[in-house]
Amino acid sequence: MSSLAGGSGLIAQIGPGEGSQATETRSYGKGLPPPDQMVTVERRGEVCLIGINRPQVHNRVDPEAFSALARAYAAYDADDGLRAAVLFGHGESFSRGIDVDAFAEVLRTGKARVPDADGIDPLGRRAFLSKPLVAVVHGDTWNMGHELFLVADIRIASAETRFAQDENTHGRFPGGGSTVRFPREAGWGNAMRYMLTGDHWGAEEARRMGLVQGIAPDPRAALELGLDVAGKIARCGPLGIRATLASARMAVRQSEGTAYSHLGEQYRALYRTEDFLEGRKAEAEGREPVYRGR
Structure with missing residues (x-):
């Protein structure tokens, strides 16, 4: 079954296994998440x-x-006990993008407000996550769905994923950030090839363009791969992970010169942490380090 939320239920299967140290997990048994819960959050x-x-x-x-x-x-982002996140979609597709009618109604009635006013913009246009995000997609991944995918630091796709950025064929345009990120990630010609024509593309083409870092044979295997990648990130030193993201983003959003100028300061700051000492000690003792984020 291609549906991640079908059958015995995704959440029941990706919740903490035996012996897990998870401190909070909701379980939906063999059913699906409540339909009125538009976004599910699970801890593993x-x-x-x-x-x-x-x-x-x-x-x-x-x-x-x-x-x-x-x-x-x-x-x-605010929870110090969480070190990596995986974004996925329940059902047959990751996301077909924006609910045009719902957003149009908000604008028509004059009740518009910044939808991310009480959080972090999922499209990364204003505030940004300071910790890693892994996106796992399957099925239709269109328009805003593709833009949510592009924001992620690492991207995994199921082999049958169908990508699209076809707003121009509907009299709109890609207004969620893909006009910035798509050319940057895939190259100008590749991005314009799909945004200007509205043609769809598959997982292998996404990998050719550098948009996908891993392809799995089916949606469940894709999620397992995403969880494995997130788990590897979580076992690394969280202070170093944040510094890595901050430095790379500084180079992209400001300039390489600015990023270079901050490297020394960032490196010296990590030298003074408990995690740095733990990393050195674990290496000397031939064991896995236990990082505390301080």
Whole structure:
């Protein structure tokens, strides 16, 4: 079954296993997550799983779901016990993008507000996560769905994933950040090839363009791969992980010169941490380090 939320239920299967140290997990047994819960949040040890849960409309994102996603991102970023997050979609698709009618109604009634006002913008246009995000996609990953995917630091796709950035064929344009990120990640010609024509593409083409770092044979295997990658991140020193992201993002969003100028300061700061000492001690003792984030 291609549906991640189908059958015995995704959350029941990706919740903490025997012996897990997870401090908070909701379980939905053999059923699906409640339909009124537009975004699910699960904890698996030091990894947070965030799921878009509107499968009845192919996980199209309306203002309420966008706001819930922003709050989930903010809660993950603020929780020192979480070191990596995995974003996925319940149902047959990751997301077919924006719920146009729902957003249009908000604008028409004059009740518009910044949907991420009480969280972190999932499209990364204003505030940004300070910790890693792994996106795992399957099925239709279109428009805003593709833009949510592009924001992630590491991206995994199921082999049958169908990507699209086809707003121009509908009289709109890609307004969620892909006009910035898509050319940067895939190259100008590759990005314009798909944004200007509205043609769809598959997982192998996404990998050719550098958009995907791993492809799995089916949606469940893709999620397992994403969890494995997130777990490896979570076992690293969290202070170093944050510094790595901060430095790389500084180079992209400001300049390489600015990023270079901060390297010494960032490195010296880590030398004074308990985690640095633990890393050295664990290496000398031939054991796995236990990082505390301080």
